[in-house]
Amino acid sequence: xxxxxxxxxxxxxxxxxxxxxxxxxxxxxxxxxxxxxxxxxxxxxxxxxxxxxxxxxxxxxxxxxxxxxxxxxxxxxxxxxxxxxxxxxxxxxxxxxxxxxxxxxxxxxxxxxxxxxxxxxxxxxxxxxxxxxxxxxxxxxxxxxxxxxxxxxxxxxxxxxxxxxxxxxxxxxxxxxxxxxxxxxxxxxxxxxxxxxxxxxxxxxxxxxxxxxxxxxxxxxxxxxxxxxxxxxxxxxxxxxxxxxxxxxxxxxxxxxxxxxxxxxxxxxxxxxxxxxxxxxxxxxxxxxxxxxxxxxxxxxxxxxxxxxxxxxxxxxxxxxxxxxxxxxxxxxxxxxxxxxxxxxxxxxxxxxxxxxxxxxxxxxxxxxxxxxxxxxxxxxxxxxxxxxxxxxxxxxxxxxxxxxxxxxxxxxxxxxxxxxxxxxxxxxxxxxxxxxxxxxxxxxxxxxxxxxxxxxxxxxxxxxxxxxxxxxxxxxxxxxxxxxxxxxxxxxxxxxxxxxxxxxxxxxxxxxxxxxxxxxxxxxxxxxxxxxxxxxxxxxxxxxxxxxxxxxxxxxxxxxxxxxxxxxxxxxxxxxxxxxxxxxxxxxxxxxxxxxxxxxxxxxxxxxxxxxxxxxxxxxxxxxxxxxxxxxxxxxxxxxxxxxxxxxxxxxxxxxxxxxxxxxxxxxxxxxxxxxxxxxxxxxxxxxxxxxxxxxxxxxxxxxxxxxxxxxxxxxxxxxxxxxxxxxxxxxxxxxxxxxxxxxxxxxxxxxxxxx
Amino acid sequence: xxxxxxxxxxxxxxxxxxxxxxxxxxxxxxxxxxxxxxxxxxxxxxxxxxxxxxxxxxxxxxxxxxxxxxxxxxxx
Numbered sequence: 001x002x003x004x005x006x007x008x009x010x011x012x013x014x015x016x017x018x019x020x021x022x023x024x025x026x027x028x029x030x031x032x033x034x035x036x037x038x039x040x041x042x043x044x045x046x047x048x049x050x051x052x053x054x055x056x057x058x059x060x061x062x063x064x065x066x067x068x069x070x071x072x073x074x075x076x077x078x079x080x081x082x083x084x085x086x087x088x089x090x091x092x093x094x095x096x097x098x099x100x101x102x103x104x105x106x107x108x109x110x111x112x113x114x115x116x117x118x119x120x121x122x123x124x125x126x127x128x129x130x131x132x133x134x135x136x137x138x139x140x141x142x143x144x145x146x147x148x149x150x151x152x153x154x155x156x157x158x159x160x161x162x163x164x165x166x167x168x169x170x171x172x173x174x175x176x177x178x179x180x181x182x183x184x185x186x187x188x189x190x191x192x193x194x195x196x197x198x199x200x201x202x203x204x205x206x207x208x209x210x211x212x213x214x215x216x217x218x219x220x221x222x223x224x225x226x227x228x229x230x231x232x233x234x235x236x237x238x239x240x241x242x243x244x245x246x247x248x249x250x251x252x253x254x255x256x257x258x259x260x261x262x263x264x265x266x267x268x269x270x271x272x273x274x275x276x277x278x279x280x281x282x283x284x285x286x287x288x289x290x291x292x293x294x295x296x297x298x299x300x301x302x303x304x305x306x307x308x309x310x311x312x313x314x315x316x317x318x319x320x321x322x323x324x325x326x327x328x329x330x331x332x333x334x335x336x337x338x339x340x341x342x343x344x345x346x347x348x349x350x351x352x353x354x355x356x357x358x359x360x361x362x363x364x365x366x367x368x369x370x371x372x373x374x375x376x377x378x379x380x381x382x383x384x385x386x387x388x389x390x391x392x393x394x395x396x397x398x399x400x401x402x403x404x405x406x407x408x409x410x411x412x413x414x415x416x417x418x419x420x421x422x423x424x425x426x427x428x429x430x431x432x433x434x435x436x437x438x439x440x441x442x443x444x445x446x447x448x449x450x451x452x453x454x455x456x457x458x459x460x461x462x463x464x465x466x467x468x469x470x471x472x473x474x475x476x477x478x479x480x481x482x483x484x485x486x487x488x489x490x491x492x493x494x495x496x497x498x499x500x501x502x503x504x505x506x507x508x509x510x511x512x513x514x515x516x517x518x519x520x521x522x523x524x525x526x527x528x529x530x531x532x533x534x535x536x537x538x539x540x541x542x543x544x545x546x547x548x549x550x551x552x553x554x555x556x557x558x559x560x561x562x563x564x565x566x567x568x569x570x571x572x573x574x575x576x577x578x579x580x581x582x583x584x585x586x587x588x589x590x591x592x593x594x595x596x597x598x599x600x601x602x603x604x605x606x607x608x609x610x611x612x613x614x615x616x617x618x619x620x621x622x623x624x625x626x627x628x629x630x631x632x633x634x635x636x637x638x639x640x641x642x643x644x645x646x647x648x649x650x651x652x653x654x655x656x657x658x659x660x661x662x663x664x665x666x667x668x669x670x671x672x673x674x675x676x677x678x679x680x681x682x683x684x685x686x687x688x689x690x691x692x693x694x695x696x697x698x699x700x701x702x703x704x705x706x707x708x709x710x711x712x713x714x715x716x717x718x719x720x721x722x723x724x725x726x727x728x729x730x731x732x733x734x735x736x737x738x739x740x741x742x743x744x745x746x747x748x749x750x751x752x753x754x755x756x757x
Numbered sequence: 758x759x760x761x762x763x764x765x766x767x768x769x770x771x772x773x774x775x776x777x778x779x780x781x782x783x784x785x786x787x788x789x790x791x792x793x794x795x796x797x798x799x800x801x802x803x804x805x806x807x808x809x810x811x812x813x814x815x816x817x818x819x820x821x822x823x824x825x826x827x828x829x830x831x832x833x
Contacts, residue, residue, distance in 0.1 A: 101800065102800075103796065103797040103799075103800030103801060103804075104793075104797065104819075104820070104823065105823065105827070107796060107800070109787070110787060112784065113784060113787030113788055116784070116787070116788035117787070117788050117790070120788065121829075121830075236817065237817065237818065237821075241813050241814040241816075241817045241818075242791075242793075242794050242813045242814075242816070242817050243791075244786070244789055244790065244791030245782075245785065245786055245789065245791045248789060248791075297821070297825065298821045298822075298824045298825045299817075299818070299821035302824070303821050303824060307789055307790075310788065310789050311789065314788070368830075371830050372829075372830060375829070376829050376830075520828060520829065520830055521830060523828035524828045524829070524830045526828075527828055545825075545826050546826070
């Protein structure tokens with residue numbers, strides 16, 4: 001032991017202060033080698049059971065083993081490799097949180113608290129929706145991508161972007177792109193981010209609408225979140241300022257009551273019709289809501305709903321994890337279905353490569369996280385080395401949420417899954433027609449024998465169980481997840497009578513996340529838009545965020561942007577999710593490409609050519625996926641895949657006066673032509689912007705190689721004067737340093753942040 | 758633990774539960790951001806600023822006003 005101790009270095013930045021950093025060799029001791037060996041074996045058994053053995057009865061617990069053990073190994077070895085060879089964090093440097101500490105936005109925050117905070121900011125509806133749709137190809141491809149993808153791509157992106165931002169005073173991704181890639185690359189990146197946000201918001205809204213359309217129960221309980229949040233806002237501002245936990249508990253109680261009360265509304269003759277809304281009507285309500293929510297004061301709606309959403313998010317995810325462990329459901333879906341190879345899946349068209357990898361974005365690789373890893377968390381982090389647990393570790397947790405969503409989706413009855421996830425245009429919408437449609441799909445059990453014919457009565461009963469008139473054609477992932485969750489949770493809490501409660505509980509919490517994202521996202525996009533606009537000559541007034549007219553104009557334009565795509569999507573005869581979800585995935589993954597490009601450029605500029613493969617590996621993969629998908633979406637001659645082929649097919653038929661199914665009349669034919677044109681144009685714009693960014697980065701990389709490295713915009717070193725451990729648990733040496741601080745009568749970090757070490 | 762008397766065990770159990778509850782409260786408040794004012798006050802005292810600190814009411818108003826000017830994103 002003495003030998004190990006001698007290699008521990010305790011570093012000081014001021015002779016009068018105890019050490020501010022501990023550097024320890026990461027040599028593995030005997031017991032830890034054994035621990036990792038056991039974890040490795042357990043993980044291998046998990047993978048063996050789901051990938052090789054398969055068979056008729058695969059238990060969902062093997063997913064948990066495979067995932068958790070892979071995460072631990074990935075975190076211990078791969079993120080360590082990145083830390084040791086590339087990022088080289090130095091805890092003697094002050095983070096932005098310490099350097100600019102102001103007791104408000106910049107504030108060193110306990111690493112364990114910040115982990116929860118960061119996780120709540122990155123995880124939303126994304127990791128819950130993508131895996132559900134991807135389940136149509138079987139459980140295996142999606143699960144492999146979620147787990148392998150997060151280890152080599154998603155967590156790498158989050159970690160590296162966070163590190164770069166910490167070294168750059170907490171600057172955002174857009175600013176870093178401008179600084180590192182120059183004006184052209186920077187502008188393309190900002191325009192890319194802005195247009196991508198617009199499509200993201202539109203598709204998230206479609207997910208909510210598909211869950212709420214013709215569902216008075218759902219509409220009522222989700223609508224109630226607005227008055228509940230407003231009540232909380234008023235309470236916090238006027239009645240008991242700052243009592244956040246108290247009001248959040250009241251809010252959660254009211255929310256649960258609203259879910260219960262939804263049943264009475266659904267059963268009440270008048271209220272039933274008041275809250276039964278069609279998709280287009282809901283779209284207009286959400287547009288109106290989005291506009292109002294982002295111009296109303298933050299304290300009234302956004303801030304309180306954010307508290308509510310954090311509580312619900314963490315609570316529900318813990319509940320689902322406990323439910324899966326308690327119930328240990330058996331998987332109903334085969335490992336790989338026909339749709340993986342024939343590209344004719346009902347939830348989304350196209351073959352496994354590339355479309356699976358854009359359908360599951362959040363959970364494996366999510367570009368959107370780069371916006372949170374830069375900017376927000378660096379302003380709160382105590383030590384540079386903590387970015388590993390925060391960025392890499394936080395993303396692993398999100399990946400686990402995606403695995404749970406996959407488990408929930410593949411453990412429901414296959415007929416039910418495909419009835420819910422095919423557009424009404426294909427399945428006919430009634431139990432009888434849907435059953436006939438399902439029988440035409442040639443579904444098989446996990447063991448490979450054909451499924452018995454679908455029973456229309458089962459589909460009707462399933463809807464009744466969850467308190468809905470129909471669940472056929474409820475695409476978008478959220479309702480399927482809700483059914484999966486109610487199947488799992490009613491086994492633990494409440495029994496079959498509670499199925500409908502759990503279904504609406506799941507719908508409500510997904511809608512809550514999405515509406516919070518819509519509101520916050522509209523605000524962020526509005527700021528980005530006015531900032532971009534203020535650079536135009538004569539429009540410099542847009543720079544001032546307190547100029548109300550300007551704020552309203554930019555909000556109007558941003559809401560108009562996602563609102564028009566939303567209206568387009570809900571009226572799409574081919575099904576909004578089917579046509580728009582690929583665009584959403586492509587957009588999110590292209591954002592990841594921008595983030596990874598920025599990281600790659602910085603690594604090249606630093607002269608770390610030998611290690612540039614670490615960001616290059618996910619970048620090249622991501623570009624291959626997204627550009628192939630974009631290429632197919634633009635150039636494919638198969639109408640179900642190519643937007644322009646789709647347009648031609650319908651335009652030609654329209655010119656001849658024909659009506660093609662699933663369109664029912666000329667107006668719907670025109671709608672298809674219009675939608676596919678817009679979608680085609682958007683595909684071209686996204687891919688074009690990213691190609692510009694990548695081209696600029698390639699040019700930067702070539703210059704960097706020629707010059708043997710280039711200056712980056714990293715901020716100079718400011719010596720740190722605080723101390724905090726690197727990871728969740730303090731090591732022996734770190735505990736010793738705490739004792740030294742105690743002995744010196746000083747606090748290692750501010751008092752309020754660091755109890756219970 | 759077997760050599761500890763039952764009495765001591767029950768005392769430490771109660772203490773442990775109290776401590777666990779405190780940790781849970783501290784953690785939940787931290788993650789949600791309910792401890793913002795306490796931390797602001799602590800920062801204010803520690804840095805020894807001459808200006809009187811904001812009251813709790815003022816602080817939370819100021820906080821939401823700042824959010825108004827600097828919106829942060831939530832992920833999908």
